[in-house]
Amino acid sequence: MTEDKNKDFSQLKDTDPIISYEQEESAELTELNSTWDNIVNTFRHNHLALIGVVIIILIILAAVLAPVISAYDPYVQDLENKLAKPSAAHLLGTDAFGRDMLTRLFYGARNSLVIGLIPSIIAIVIGTVMGLMAGYLGKTADFIIMRIADICLSFPSLLLAMVIMYTLGASLLNLFIALSIINWGMTARTVRAETLQLREKEFVEAARSCGVKRSTIMFRHILPNCIPSLIVIFTLDIPSAIMEEASLSFLGVGAQPPEASWGLMVSENKDQLTRAPWVALIPGFAIMLLVLAFNFVGDGMRDALDPTLKE
Amino acid sequence: MEQHTDLLEIRGLKTHFFTKQGEVPAVDGVDIAIPQKSIVGLVGESGCGKSVTAMSIMHLVQHPGRIVAGQVLFNGDDLAVKSIREMNKIRGKDISMIFQEPMTSLNPVYTIGRQVSEAILLHQNVSKAEAKERTIEIFRKVGIPEPEKRYSSYPHQLSGGLRQRVMIGMAMVCNPQLMIADEPTTALDVTIEAQILHLMRQLQSEQGTSILMITHNLGVVAELCDEVYVMYAGKVMEHADVNELFAHPQHPYTFGLLNSIPDTSGTKSRLYTIRGMVPNLLKLPKGCRFCPRCEKAMKICTMQEPELQDLGNGHQARCFLFDKEVMGK
Numbered sequence: 024m025t026e027d028k029n030k031d032f033s034q035l036k037d038t039d040p041i042i043s044y045e046q047e048e049s050a051e052l053t054e055l056n057s058t059w060d061n062i063v064n065t066f067r068h069n070h071l072a073l074i075g076v077v078i079i080i081l082i083i084l085a086a087v088l089a090p091v092i093s094a095y096d097p098y099v100q101d102l103e104n105k106l107a108k109p110s111a112a113h114l115l116g117t118d119a120f121g122r123d124m125l126t127r128l129f130y131g132a133r134n135s136l137v138i139g140l141i142p143s144i145i146a147i148v149i150g151t152v153m154g155l156m157a158g159y160l161g162k163t164a165d166f167i168i169m170r171i172a173d174i175c176l177s178f179p180s181l182l183l184a185m186v187i188m189y190t191l192g193a194s195l196l197n198l199f200i201a202l203s204i205i206n207w208g209m210t211a212r213t214v215r216a217e218t219l220q221l222r223e224k225e226f227v228e229a230a231r232s233c234g235v236k237r238s239t240i241m242f243r244h245i246l247p248n249c250i251p252s253l254i255v256i257f258t259l260d261i262p263s264a265i266m267e268e269a270s271l272s273f274l275g276v277g278a279q280p281p282e283a284s285w286g287l288m289v290s291e292n293k294d295q296l297t298r299a300p301w302v303a304l305i306p307g308f309a310i311m312l313l314v315l316a317f318n319f320v321g322d323g324m325r326d327a328l329d330p331t332l333k334e
Numbered sequence: 335m336e337q338h339t340d341l342l343e344i345r346g347l348k349t350h351f352f353t354k355q356g357e358v359p360a361v362d363g364v365d366i367a368i369p370q371k372s373i374v375g376l377v378g379e380s381g382c383g384k385s386v387t388a389m390s391i392m393h394l395v396q397h398p399g400r401i402v403a404g405q406v407l408f409n410g411d412d413l414a415v416k417s418i419r420e421m422n423k424i425r426g427k428d429i430s431m432i433f434q435e436p437m438t439s440l441n442p443v444y445t446i447g448r449q450v451s452e453a454i455l456l457h458q459n460v461s462k463a464e465a466k467e468r469t470i471e472i473f474r475k476v477g478i479p480e481p482e483k484r485y486s487s488y489p490h491q492l493s494g495g496l497r498q499r500v501m502i503g504m505a506m507v508c509n510p511q512l513m514i515a516d517e518p519t520t521a522l523d524v525t526i527e528a529q530i531l532h533l534m535r536q537l538q539s540e541q542g543t544s545i546l547m548i549t550h551n552l553g554v555v556a557e558l559c560d561e562v563y564v565m566y567a568g569k570v571m572e573h574a575d576v577n578e579l580f581a582h583p584q585h586p587y588t589f590g591l592l593n594s595i596p597d598t599s600g601t602k603s604r605l606y607t608i609r610g611m612v613p614n615l616l617k618l619p620k621g622c623r624f625c626p627r628c629e630k631a632m633k634i635c636t637m638q639e640p641e642l643q644d645l646g647n648g649h650q651a652r653c654f655l656f657d658k659e660v661m662g663k
Contacts, residue, residue, distance in 0.1 A: 161397065162397070224438055225433045225434075225435050225438045225439035226438060226440055226441040226442075228394065228433065228439070229431070229433055229439045229440070229501070229504075230441070231394055231425070232392055232394060232425055232426065232430065232431035233425060233426030233430070233453050233504070234421070234422040234423060234424065234425035234426040234427060234456060234457065235422070235426075235456060236422060237418075244441055247441075247443040247444075248441070248442065248443055250443075
């Protein structure tokens with residue numbers, strides 16, 4: 024678009040002195056893209072985001088296809104081959120029980136992805152709704168919601184999760200509940216802060232002056248403007264959920280052995296750090312890769328969805 | 335039975351803000367009447383309560399502000415006592431509003447077409463396709479080039495003038511009886527300002543909508559309005575027909591305002607200014623609120639608040655200079 028404009032101006036020599044009102048106005052009209060086009064376009068130029076997408080897709084494929092692509096059973100122990108170095112037979116070696124690391128990574132990806140994604144989604148939905156209500160509905164709602172959020176946030180999160188897991192019992196569903204309760208507060212706070220800012224904007228006032236209902240203003244006018252921040256929170260929530268799952272598994276209330284999850288694999292194998300460092304480092308590296316990938320994608324999404332950055 | 339010839343009649347409106355420092359009387363007993371099919375100007379300095387008056391009409395005053403007294407009669411119906419739900423049916427349909435900042439008064443995440451057609455869908459029982467058609471039609475009417483293409487533009491892709499046209503289109507699309515324009519041209523440059531004022535004038539005469547024009551720009555008032563109310567620190571100081579007001583300003587404040595307009599005719603004399611500052615509404619002077627800045631202040635002005643004096647010909651001024659009892663002494 025800028026090129027077009029430059030062209031227009033460079034053609035404007037002394038010979039044609041006047042640019043008509045219509046021409047000038049229509050020169051401003053940029054090409055109109057759909058949201059989807061925008062996302063595709065941004066990702067094409069943002070290589071990190073593209074790498075992130077590829078990594079996430081590969082990890083999801085590995086998780087889904089784990090039984091097909093792995094040569095070993097993730098639970099069968101082979102003590103003669105324990106702590107084997109990476110080789111043709113065991114591409115990433117074996118752990119202290121002789122189980123194939125690559126196979127366990129594939130199976131562990133299933134747990135880690137599910138535990139990373141589902142509680143984050145639950146937390147972000149609850150947090151967003153609560154934050155919008157706290158920010159928009161006025162003092163009383165704000166006070167009640169934010170004090171509950173404060174209580175959830177002021178408890179040591181691990182302790183809170185352990186209390187929940189102990190009272191409800193160790194299961195996947197309870198783990199989801201525990202992680203959601205830990206994480207919704209931060210989202211609620213951020214969304215509330217954004218809502219407080221956005222509600223003063225003139226377009227919200229304009230919507231009110233058009234006779235738009237409060238719920239419509241909250242969910243149709245304020246919420247879409249929070250999405251860039253929500254995506255950032257979401258991509259930060261996923262790694263922290265994965266890490267929290269790891270801590271809980273380490274303390275014995277998360278995924279139960281012999282289940283494989285990346286967090287559990289780190290804690291299982293941490294004792295081997297001096298003898299067979301790859302065993303302890305590989306699952307940690309996998310977590311890092313997944314977390315980084317989500318961060319890259321998050322940054323890309325934020326750019327793509329910010330309408331003021333659209334070209 | 336009382337006859338309601340005026341479209342909107344504000345009687346003794348008081349909107350106060352309850353802050354930690356105390357009660358701020360932002361609007362302190364305002365009477366304004368807007369006749370059918372007319373453009374009424376409301377002028378005054380920043381912070382004199384112009385916008386709060388507009389917000390009070392629409393019932394949009396937010397905490398900690400509250401309408402504490404007065405009536406807002408719209409076709410004889412008091413809006414000040416209506417519930418939010420009842421007001422939502424009136425807002426946008428019978429009374430609409432245009433804001434000062436065209437840059438921020440459109441939601442950045444939706445296309446302008448969607449925002450305008452939503453305003454239609456909200457108040458009228460039409461299909462989405464029909465709403466789109468009418469949106470394009472109103473875009474054409476307010477002078478947006480290539481309305482079909484612009485329908486799917488985002489606000490940031492438009493210039494300020496075009497955005498204000500969109501806002502006017504959105505405000506006019508339901509054929510409201512009253513449009514409140516809160517400094518609609520303040521953020522625009524003068525050429526665009528002239529275009530927008532022309533557009534408003536044209537739509538007003540075509541559709542018969544009344545307009546309450548809030549501005550601090552007396553040029554805009556002279557250009558557009560039929561009647562003018564001059565506000566100062568929450569009270570109406572002078573009210574007259576626009577020609578009358580510009581030809582014979584009576585209140586010392588109006589006089590000062592008119593004299594404060596830069597003269598471009600060439601004589602480089604120092605520009606007149608009204609001395610002093612707008613008073614702190616928390617500590618209003620005891621007598622007339624303009625008294626500390628008034629060149630014609632008398633002893634009585636420091637002790638007593640003047641009432642609106644009728645000067646005949648529909649001209650009113652809140653000043654003791656026109657109080658026959660006071661001046662007769």
